[in-house]
Structure formats: structure tokens, C-alpha cells
Amino acid sequence: xxxxxxxxxxxxxxxxxxxxxxxxxxxxxxxxxxxxxxxxxxxxxxxxxxxxxxxxxxxxxxxxxxxxxxxxxxxxxxxxxxxxxxxxxxxxxxxxxxxxxxxxxxxxxxxxxxxxxxxxxxxxxxxxxxxxxxxxxxxxxxxxxxxxxxxxxxxxxxxxxxxxxxxxxxxxxxxxxxxxxxxxxxxxxxxxxxxxxxxxxxxxxxxxxxxxxxxxxxxxxxxxxxxxxxxxxxxxxxxxxxxxxxxxxxxxxxxxxxxxxxxxxxxxxxxxxxxxxxxxxxxxxxxxxxxxxxxxxxxxxxxxxxxxxxxxxxxxxxxxxxxxxxxxxxxxxxxxxxxxxxxxxxxxxxxxxxxxxxxxxxxxxxxxxxxxxxxxxxxxxxxxxxxxxxxxxxxxxxxxxxxxxxxxxxxxxxxxxxxxxxxxxx
Amino acid sequence: xxxxxxxxxxxxxxxxxxxxxxxxxxxxxxxxxxxxxxxxxxxxxxxxxxxxxxxxxxxxxxxxxxxxxxxxxxxxxxxxxxxxxxxxxxxxxxxxxxxxxxxxxxxxxxxxxxxxxxxxxxxxxxxxxxxxxxxxxxxxxxxxxxxxxx
Numbered sequence: 365x366x367x368x369x370x371x372x373x374x375x376x377x378x379x380x381x382x383x384x385x386x387x388x389x390x391x392x393x394x395x396x397x398x399x400x401x402x403x404x405x406x407x408x409x410x411x412x413x414x415x416x417x418x419x420x421x422x423x424x425x426x427x428x429x430x431x432x433x434x435x436x437x438x439x440x441x442x443x444x445x446x447x448x449x450x451x452x453x454x455x456x457x458x459x460x461x462x463x464x465x466x467x468x469x470x471x472x473x474x475x476x477x478x479x480x481x482x483x484x485x486x487x488x489x490x491x492x493x494x495x496x497x498x499x500x501x502x503x504x505x506x507x508x509x510x511x512x513x514x515x516x517x518x519x520x521x522x523x524x525x526x527x528x529x530x531x532x533x534x535x536x537x538x539x540x541x542x543x544x545x546x547x548x549x550x551x552x553x554x555x556x557x558x559x560x561x562x563x564x565x566x567x568x569x570x571x572x573x574x575x576x577x578x579x580x581x582x583x584x585x586x587x588x589x590x591x592x593x594x595x596x597x598x599x600x601x602x603x604x605x606x607x608x609x610x611x612x613x614x615x616x617x618x619x620x621x622x623x624x625x626x627x628x629x630x631x632x633x634x635x636x637x638x639x640x641x642x643x644x645x646x647x648x649x650x651x652x653x654x655x656x657x658x659x660x661x662x663x664x665x666x667x668x669x670x671x672x673x674x675x676x677x678x679x680x681x682x683x684x685x686x687x688x689x690x691x692x693x694x695x696x697x698x699x700x701x702x703x704x705x706x707x708x709x710x711x712x713x714x715x716x717x718x719x720x721x722x723x724x725x726x727x728x729x730x731x732x733x734x735x736x737x738x739x740x741x742x743x744x745x746x747x748x749x750x751x752x753x754x755x756x757x758x759x760x761x762x763x764x765x766x767x768x769x770x771x772x773x774x775x776x777x778x779x780x781x782x783x784x785x786x787x788x789x790x
Numbered sequence: 791x792x793x794x795x796x797x798x799x800x801x802x803x804x805x806x807x808x809x810x811x812x813x814x815x816x817x818x819x820x821x822x823x824x825x826x827x828x829x830x831x832x833x834x835x836x837x838x839x840x841x842x843x844x845x846x847x848x849x850x851x852x853x854x855x856x857x858x859x860x861x862x863x864x865x866x867x868x869x870x871x872x873x874x875x876x877x878x879x880x881x882x883x884x885x886x887x888x889x890x891x892x893x894x895x896x897x898x899x900x901x902x903x904x905x906x907x908x909x910x911x912x913x914x915x916x917x918x919x920x921x922x923x924x925x926x927x928x929x930x931x932x933x934x935x936x937x938x939x940x
Contacts (some may be wrong), residue, residue, distance in 0.1 A: 574902040637810035718877030723892030774903040
């Protein structure tokens with residue numbers, strides 16, 4: 365179907381297209397959890413091969429995996445602009461993200477240059493294909509606060525990948541870039557704040573009001589926040605060449621901007637019109653609480669160099685941000701997106717009437733989602749102790765693995781119900 | 791209100807409010823109130839669909855020559871929503887809370903992403919392409935509302 369730019373109402377891509385991403389993601393979460401459980405001794409520092417491998421299993425294999433799939437699904441709805449050559453882009457980026465993440469993890473764990481090399485090539489292909497397609501789509505998109513947030517997030521992802529490739533080449537021993545420490549810091553802050561947080565911010569503008577019928581975000585906030593945070597990140601990356609006072613101010617503003625987003629989100633959610641129990645809402649609230657804790661831990665490090673230089677600090681910050689904030693929000697979102705898509709495609713394929721097919725709520729049993737949320741919460745609490753008592757990693761990793769397995773089973777149960785009622789997955 | 795985006799966009803929000811009230815009454819198993827609130831919500835939705843299908847979409851289609859594109863998808867989603875509303879009506883009549891809340895969760899997702907597409911794309915585009923016809927179209931939609939109420 366061909367439509368003028370900015371007015372594509374082409375219905376959602378087939379069910380299997382985003383689902384291949386969503387069903388693969390929990391497997392990397394399981395892999396990360398196993399690494400945590402198997403090697404508690406390696407959890408004493410962020411630089412051990414195990415921690416580097418499991419961090420990338422979480423950020424690439426779990427977070428980016430879901431986020432890429434979700435963007436392919438969402439851009440037609442929020443931006444009126446699907447990705448060009450969507451099916452080809454989905455196939456290439458999915459396969460290369462899976463293999464590339466596995467190769468990179470192998471590279472970290474074995475130190476073999478060939479593994480790093482193939483990881484870099486595969487991930488390079490994945491993100492080059494995705495980013496070109498996303499940029500094309502975003503260039504034609506209907507302007508709005510969500511599209512604005514996604515644009516900055518995609519820019520953040522681009523910088524993260526470029527820095528990541530440089531760092532991987534360095535690790536493989538092929539190239540020594542200058543200013544390694546600054547490059548690592550920039551890779552981490554563009555990846556976590558530039559890409560992950562700004563994407564959550566942009567998407568929150570739509571989904572927070574939509575899921576619980578809250579008032580909209582204040583336009584004055586939603587219009588400038590993503591751009592301001594991105595500009596502050598650029599300044600933050602340039603901190604080594606800035607006067608110390610300026611760097612302090614940049615950091616303070618960055619923290620304030622993030623807290624402003626959290627405050628607005630929690631405030632809107634407290635004013636929601638739909639007050640029914642909702643596991644996605646609980647995941648969002650856990651995510652927002654973790655984001656506050658991340659900022660607090662980070663602020664303490666700015667004021668207290670001994671803490672900033674400790675091995676525990678970056679591990680605690682990473683756990684709070686990746687596990688407590690990003691993984692929670694993503695997990696909660698999956699529990700809305702997957703049941704809705706299962707219902708939507710089933711209805712559209714069968715032209716079924718409301719009583720004859722399961723509703724969205726029947727797709728994944730409420731009790732199981734609730735149980736998985738509790739496991740995730742326990743895993744998060746245990747993980748917070750790991751930087752101080754690495755032996756706790758055995759229990760934390762075990763619970764996290766169980767949580768990830770239940771997440772996977774829950775997502776599969778939606779697909780199983782879809783197929784059992786006569787849906788055509790491919 | 792002199793744009794289609796303002797007029798129909800605020801009607802979306804009015805429908806959302808009625809939806810939330812009906813759903814809250816069902817959640818509390820306050821069935822008398824639930825039936826009344828749901829009735830008002832269903833009537834508001836029916837009116838909104840009618841305004842679009844009999845007034846806005848035909849005007850959009852004749853101005854743009856696109857009769858198989860966006861408006862067709864919107865009509866299809868209206869049909870999906872009507873079907874869910876019918877199911878909700880049956881559930882509220884039978885005082886079946888589980889069935890109602892399953893359908894209302896589904897309707898909310900469908901309705902919100904539908905509204906998003908209209909408010910982000912179809913309404914602004916209609917405002918642009920309809921030009922001078924816009925004022926009279928909004929007046930006609932307003933008039934259709936007062937006829938419904940009498």
C-alpha cells in the first residue's frame with residue numbers, strides 16, 4: 365500500500381515480525397543471569413570478562429532486542445511512517461543482533477580477537493541497517509514530542525555504536541584510540557542515557573497517558589526535555605576539556621532533568637483515571653523508583669570521590685539503571701504490547717466477534733505476570749547486594765534466571781493462545 | 791473551536807472520561823451505575839463514529855481522492871471497536887465483571903492507538919486539505935450532536 369509521506373495507515377506488520385525480537389530477548393536475560401550465578405567471584409569489578417559479557421547480554425540482547433522490535437511496530441502508529449523495506453530490515457537486524465551479541469559475549473569471555481571481530485561486524489551490520497531505516501522513517505515522520513524523543517534516542521544509539529566499535533577494535537588489539545577512558549564513559553552514557561532513557565522518555569509521552577488515562581505530560585516539559593538532556597550529554601562527554609565548575613553544572617542539570625521526568629511520570633500516574641490493578645503500572649513505578657535511586661547513587665559519587673573510585677559504585681549504578689529501571693520498564697511494556705498484538709492480529713485474521721476469541725487479558729494469565737513481577741523484584745533487590753557481597757550473585761542470578769524463564773513462558777503463552785484459536789503466526 | 795483536530799480531539803477526551811467512569815463502576819461491581827455510565831459511553835462513541843463516517847471521511851475522501859487509504863483503515867478499526875462495545879454491553883447486562891474488564895482493556899488499547907493516528911495524522915491533514923469547507927463541516931458535526939440529544 366503506498367501512501368503519501370506522513371500518512372501511512374498501513375496496518376501493523378505481521379505478528380511474527382516484532383515477536384521474533386520479543387521472544388529472543390528473554391533468552392539473553394537468562395544468559396546474563398546464568399553468568400551472574402556461575403561466577404560470583406567475577407562480580408567484584410565492572411571490568412571482569414564476565415561482567416562485560418553479561419552487561420552486553422542485557423543491553424544488546426535484552427534491551428536493544430525489545431526496543432528495535434517495538435520501534436518497528438510503533439513508528440507507523442506514532443509517526444505515520446513505517447520503516448522502509450521493513451521485512452528485510454527486521455530479518456537482517458534480528459539475525460545479526462542475535463549472532464553479534466553472542467559473538468561479542470564470547471569475545472569478552474574468551475578474549476579471542478576473532479570473536480570480537482565477528483561481533484563487531486555483525487553488530488555493525490545490525491545497527492547500520494536499522495539506523496538507516498529508522499533515520500529514513502524519522503525523516504518522513506509527522507512531528508511530535510514522541511518522534512522528537514525517538515530522534516534523539518536514535519542519535520544516541522548511533523554514537524553508542526560508533527564508540528562501541530572503536531572500543532571493541534581496541535580490545536581485539538587492532539587499534540588504539542586516544543582517550544580510552546573518556547571513550548568508555550561516553551559509550552556508557554550515550555548508550556544508557558542517550559539511547560535507553562531518551563527512548564523511554566519519548567515513548568512515555570504516548571503510553572503513560574494511554575494505558576492508564578492520565579493527563580498528558582506538560583507540553584512545556586515534553587517539548588524540550590529530550591533535546592536538553594541530549595545537549596547535556598554532549599557536554600558531559602566533553603567534560604574532560606571543560607572547566608571543573610562547568611562540568612559540575614552540566615552534571616547537576618542532567619540529574620535535574622532526569623528527576624523532572626520521573627516526578628512528572630509519577631505525578632501523572634497518581635492522577636490516572638483507570639485505577640485497576642495493572643502489572644505494567646507496577647513495572648513502571650519500579651522503574652521510576654530505580655531511576656531516582658540511580659541518580660542518588662550518582663550524585664553521591666560526584667560529591668564523594670572515594671565512593672566514585674570504588675569497585676562497588678559502577679556496579680551498583682549499573683544494576684539500578686539497567687536492571688531496576690530499563691529492564692523493568694521494558695518488561696512491563698511487553699505485557700501490554702504482546703497481548704494486544706495477539707488479540708489484534710487474531711481479530712483481524714479471523715474477522716472474529718468479541719465473544720469468540722480471547723481478549724487481551726486472556727492472552728497471558730494475570731497470576732503468572734504478577735508472579736513474574738515478584739521474581740523480578742526479588743532479583744533486583746538481591747542484585748543490589750552483589751557489589752558488596754559477590755557471593756549473593758548465586759541467589760540473585762538464580763532468581764533472575766527464573767524470572768526471565770517465566771517472562772519467556774508468559775510471552776510464549778500469548779503466542780500459543782493466538783495459534784490455538786486459529787491465528788496464522790507467519 | 792475551529793479546527794477538526796480541536797473539535798474531534800476533545801471529543802476523544804470526552805469519550806475517554808466516560809470510558810473511565812464506566813470501567814470504574816464495573817470494577818466496584820456497582821452494576822446500576824455501570825449500566826448507566828456504559829450507556830452514556832456507548833452513545834458518545836456511536837455519535838463520534840457517525841460524525842466521522844458520514845461527514846469527515848466522505849469530505850476527506852472527495853478532497854484527496856483517497857478512498858482506500860487511511861479512512862478505510864479507520865473504518866475498519868471502528869468496526870473492531872463497535873464489536874468490542876457490543877461485547878461490553880452484553881457483559882454489563884449480565885453483570886459479568888471479568889468479561890467486561892477483559893474487553894475494556896482491549897478496547898482501551900485499540901481506541902488509544904486509533905485516536906493517536908487520527909490526532910497525529912488524519913485530523914491535521916483534514917484541516918489542511920479541507921480549507922474553506924472546514925468551518926461548515928465542524929458546524930454540521932456540532933449540529934449532528936444536538937440532533938442526537940433531542
